[in-house]
Amino acid sequence: MxxxxxxxxxEILGERATTDVFERQFYQxxxxxxxxxLVDPMAKTLPDIIVRPCNAAELSDVVKIAxxxxxxxxxxxxGSTVYFNSVCSxxxxxxxxxxxxxxxKIDRSTNRVRVGAGTTWAELERVLNxxxxxxxxxxxxAPSATVGGWLAMMGYGLGSLKYGALxxxxxxxxxxxxxxxxxxxxxSTPIPVSWLxxxxxxxxxxxxxxxxxxxxxxxxxxxxxxxxxxxxMQHFIEQAAALEEKPFNLHFSDPGCNALRYRLGMGSxxxxxxxxxxxxxxxxxxxxxxxxxxxxxxxxxxxGEDWSQEAAEExxxxxxxxxxxxxxxxxxGAELWLPINKLALYLRDISSYENKEKLGLKTYGHVVSSSHxxxxxxxxxxxxxxxxYLQGLALVKKLHDIGARxxxxxxxxxxxxxxxxxxxxxxxxxxELKQRKKQLDPNDLMNPGKLYQAPLFLSPPFFSxxxxxxxxxxxxxxxxxxx
Amino acid sequence: xxxxxFYKTLADESLICGxxxxxxxxxxxxxxxxxxxxxxxGKISLAREIFAxxxxxxxxxxxxxxxxxxTMCGACTKNCAARxxxxxxxxxxxxxxxxxxxxxxxxxxxxxxxxxxxxITNFDNITRLDWAEDMDEVPENLAxxxxxxxxxxxxxxxxxxxxxxxxxxxxxxxxxxxxxxxTTMGGEExxxxxxxxxxxxxAEIQQFAKHNVKKMQDMGIEIIVTSCPSCYHTxxxxxxxxxxxxxxxxxxxxxxxxxxxxxxxxxxxxxxTETVTYHDPCDLxxxxxxxxxxxxxxxxxxxxxxxxxxTNSADSVCCGGGGNLQGADGALADAIAKKRxxxxxxxxxxxxxxxxxxxxxxxEKAARAEKLPLQIMDVSELLWLAVED
Numbered sequence: 112m113x114x115x116x117x118x119x120x121x122e123i124l125g126e127r128a129t130t131d132v133f134e135r136q137f138y139q140x141x142x143x144x145x146x147x148x149l150v151d152p153m154a155k156t157l158p159d160i161i162v163r164p165c166n167a168a169e170l171s172d173v174v175k176i177a178x179x180x181x182x183x184x185x186x187x188x189x190g191s192t193v194y195f196n197s198v199c200s201x202x203x204x205x206x207x208x209x210x211x212x213x214x215x216k217i218d219r220s221t222n223r224v225r226v227g228a229g230t231t232w233a234e235l236e237r238v239l240n241x242x243x244x245x246x247x248x249x250x251x252x253a254p255s256a257t258v259g260g261w262l263a264m265m266g267y268g269l270g271s272l273k274y275g276a277l278x279x280x281x282x283x284x285x286x287x288x289x290x291x292x293x294x295x296x297x298x299s300t301p302i303p304v305s306w307l308x309x310x311x312x313x314x315x316x317x318x319x320x321x322x323x324x325x326x327x328x329x330x331x332x333x334x335x336x337x338x339x340x341x342x343x344m345q346h347f348i349e350q351a352a353a354l355e356e357k358p359f360n361l362h363f364s365d366p367g368c369n370a371l372r373y374r375l376g377m378g379s380x381x382x383x384x385x386x387x388x389x390x391x392x393x394x395x396x397x398x399x400x401x402x403x404x405x406x407x408x409x410x411x412x413x414x415g416e417d418w419s420q421e422a423a424e425e426x427x428x429x430x431x432x433x434x435x436x437x438x439x440x441x442x443x444g445a446e447l448w449l450p451i452n453k454l455a456l457y458l459r460d461i462s463s464y465e466n467k468e469k470l471g472l473k474t475y476g477h478v479v480s481s482s483h484x485x486x487x488x489x490x491x492x493x494x495x496x497x498x499x500y501l502q503g504l505a506l507v508k509k510l511h512d513i514g515a516r517x518x519x520x521x522x523x524x525x526x527x528x529x530x531x532x533x534x535x536x537x538x539x540x541x542x543e544l545k546q547r548k549k550q551l552d553p554n555d556l557m558n559p560g561k562l563y564q565a566p567l568f569l570s571p572p573f574f575s576x577x578x579x580x581x582x583x584x585x586x587x588x589x590x591x592x593x594x
Numbered sequence: 595x596x597x598x599x600f601y602k603t604l605a606d607e608s609l610i611c612g613x614x615x616x617x618x619x620x621x622x623x624x625x626x627x628x629x630x631x632x633x634x635x636g637k638i639s640l641a642r643e644i645f646a647x648x649x650x651x652x653x654x655x656x657x658x659x660x661x662x663x664x665t666m667c668g669a670c671t672k673n674c675a676a677r678x679x680x681x682x683x684x685x686x687x688x689x690x691x692x693x694x695x696x697x698x699x700x701x702x703x704x705x706x707x708x709x710x711x712x713x714i715t716n717f718d719n720i721t722r723l724d725w726a727e728d729m730d731e732v733p734e735n736l737a738x739x740x741x742x743x744x745x746x747x748x749x750x751x752x753x754x755x756x757x758x759x760x761x762x763x764x765x766x767x768x769x770x771x772x773x774x775x776x777t778t779m780g781g782e783e784x785x786x787x788x789x790x791x792x793x794x795x796x797a798e799i800q801q802f803a804k805h806n807v808k809k810m811q812d813m814g815i816e817i818i819v820t821s822c823p824s825c826y827h828t829x830x831x832x833x834x835x836x837x838x839x840x841x842x843x844x845x846x847x848x849x850x851x852x853x854x855x856x857x858x859x860x861x862x863x864x865x866x867t868e869t870v871t872y873h874d875p876c877d878l879x880x881x882x883x884x885x886x887x888x889x890x891x892x893x894x895x896x897x898x899x900x901x902x903x904x905t906n907s908a909d910s911v912c913c914g915g916g917g918n919l920q921g922a923d924g925a926l927a928d929a930i931a932k933k934r935x936x937x938x939x940x941x942x943x944x945x946x947x948x949x950x951x952x953x954x955x956x957x958e959k960a961a962r963a964e965k966l967p968l969q970i971m972d973v974s975e976l977l978w979l980a981v982e983d
Contacts (some may be wrong), residue, residue: 127628137636138630140639142613163628165595190630191615207628209618209628231619254614254615255616328835374598431677432676433676434610437610439609439610440609493609493646494609495609568962
């Protein structure tokens with residue numbers, strides 16, 4: 112990075128730009144504590160410059176400099192993903208979006224709001240609630256995840272079952288495109304706003320979003336169903352996801368997860384050994400009555416037991432899932448986009464794998480559409496023990512492979528899931544995505560190294576052999592804290 | 595859900611942190627500075643590299659500065675997805691700075707001062723009741739009166755800082771008006787020790803706890819009333835751990851005790867026509883769970899139009915005056931106070947009430963700097979205004 116470039120950026124952003132290595136080091140990782148010797152051959156994660164723009168014009172000026180000088184530029188907001196989605200892979204400029212906040216105009220006639228992309232979902236909900244309004248959906252990382260960040264990911268979470276993916280709630284977005292221009296994208300512009308959804312910051316940097324919102328629900332209702340086996344739980348979930356009056360949130364946990372929750376002071380002994388499905392509804396009194404009746408009908412049909420006395424606690428815990436990390440200290444796992452009609456088969460195979468490997472596997476998930484759930488299966492690890500942690504990473508691939516038997520793909524790509532691209536996209540779909548990238552970012556400057564192509568070490572044959580060897584090494588030696 | 599602390603050690607908790615960033619949401623330091631290094635997860639992340647992953651035990655000057663930039667307001671702990679007791683984490687991290695002799699001079703000077711003077715100022719501890727000279731008549735029972743049922747633990751700021759001295763004057767007048775059999779520890783009151791905890795000097799608080807508890811027990815006190823939320827928190831949550839048993843007396847914040855007196859009809863407020871808002875002190879609200887009592891007092895006064903600040907109760911934003919931040923980075927503390935006073939001013943209230951002398955000092959200074967027509971009062975001061983003849 113030349114002194115001239117730094118000077119130009121400094122003139123735009125003043126104290127909101129830095130080259131100080133003390134500051135830059137904090138942006139080298141996301142939630143995943145991957146060892147340096149694994150990262151270094153594939154990615155240069157230390158940004159050269161951090162910038163914190165407060166508006167689209169500032170960001171546009173920075174992007175124009177990056178284009179002119181051919182400097183990679185990576186966006187980062189909450190930094191709450193785990194696949195290096197918002198970590199640099201080729202140094203360059205890192206854009207910290209957390210200053211692009213604020214609530215703009217609320218149109219009550221259409222229930223739409225204009226919001227800065229760096230606003231967190233929790234803050235947006237708090238501000239809207241004061242005005243009798245609410246968002247339609249939000250991620251389980253709402254306290255840290257931002258509006259723009261979630262749109263740049265796939266945008267599924269709580270509320271998605273009832274209101275659809277985030278992109279369905281977005282009317283328009285202001286974006287700084289890779290040429291530095293500021294454009295307003297809608298569903299009918301030549302570059303549709305839907306291109307940005309799930310693009311992980313590779314096609315443009317989102318600065319504002321116009322979002323569908325709703326009146327704040329009159330009341331909430333929380334139910335919980337317990338099941339002795341996964342097949343009955345799947346039956347319940349399929350029925351509940353198909354209800355006319357859908358729950359706002361439909362969440363499930365396996366006995367491994369429930370046992371851990373119980374050890375940490377949540378839930379109860381009876382629910383610690385069974386499958387549970389939480390059913391959270393909100394809306395008007397009539398809607399709630401209909402939802403509660405739907406819950407009872409689904410429960411009867413699936414042969415479960417009503418355990419709703421624990422449902423409110425489960426709901427209150429929706430932003431605190433990292434509590435499950437307390438027995439770690441680290442967690443490894445696979446987050447999968449799984450068809451719900453295969454859930455029981457997936458959980459059966461996970462249970463068999465657990466019986467064989469004794470990893471202490473635990474699984475939970477959110478049903479986010481009438482056909483799919485986001486499922487997280489995880490196990491304890493210790494990032495301080497290099498061999499054990501590496502072996503753990505190899506076992507994560509085994510979990511992905513179990514999911515793949517049932518049509519599951521990783522949720523989010525970033526860098527680390529590029530090995531599984533063929534599970535997320537058909538050849539045609541991937542070709543279309545690459546065409547968009549070429550059209551908008553011909554110099555591959557926006558978040559390069561992500562989403563479209565695996566680097567050599569993560570290319571499927573290389574990655575598969577490497578992970579299989581690592582997993583097999585457990586026959587001879589098992590790293591500490593990997594049971 | 596369990597609300598107890600899972601805290602083990604600095605190293606263990608740094609590994610438990612999942613770096614989700616929930617802690618950034620309401621952190622006044624991060625919101626003011628904007629850099630990831632200023633966020634709780636950033637600091638925990640670096641602590642993990644240093645203390646849990648063995649990359650040298652040394653804290654760099656830049657990191658040391660960030661460690662001191664914290665008001666200990668507890669917003670991070672409230673939001674932590676892994677339920678880390680982050681305030682204890684900060685105390686331990688500051689303890690490491692003391693061990694490595696890199697703590698700011700403001701900390702070390704304060705610790706030495708507390709050891710010698712038993713209060714946070716340079717004044718002799720014997721002058722703790724000088725504030726009472728502002729009263730028309732100093733009550734005879736004010737200093738270590740044997741046989742008193744209630745002891746008013748005044749706290750260092752109220753005892754020695756001129757502006758805050760109006761608070762004990764109001765509290766004592768209210769206690770007199772309600773004919774409470776009360777006294778104070780006078781010159782035998784030592785600092786509660788909370789500033790030591792915030793500076794990381796955990797071991798040093800022990801002698802302060804033992805002294806204060808012993809004196810109260812010797813005086814046969816049944817109820818201890820504090821007007822300082824940090825004293826209240828320390829007496830209620832820290833002292834029992836140090837002493838290893840229940841203390842044997844009720845400890846109440848003055849707002850809680852005044853509610854009891856109001857309910858008993860011992861205090862009867864007259865009408866005050868004012869629009870009033872309330873700032874929750876962190877150590878009373880979020881860190882001790884007392885939200886209702888100060889609001890009950892305000893709503894007991896006829897004519898008061900009470901309006902909430904948008905961020906209130908558990909979501910209340912710090913005034914900037916906690917965690918020894920003023921000594922370490924006064925400008926940052928002032929910037930946080932400015933943000934809070936501007937938020938309070940948007941309510942349209944004429945009076946901003948709090949229940950903490952430190953909050954009031956910070957917010958009054960900020961209101962003056964911003965030239966806001968907002969009067970800052972303690973809840974006891976406002977109640978006295980409504981009760982006095």
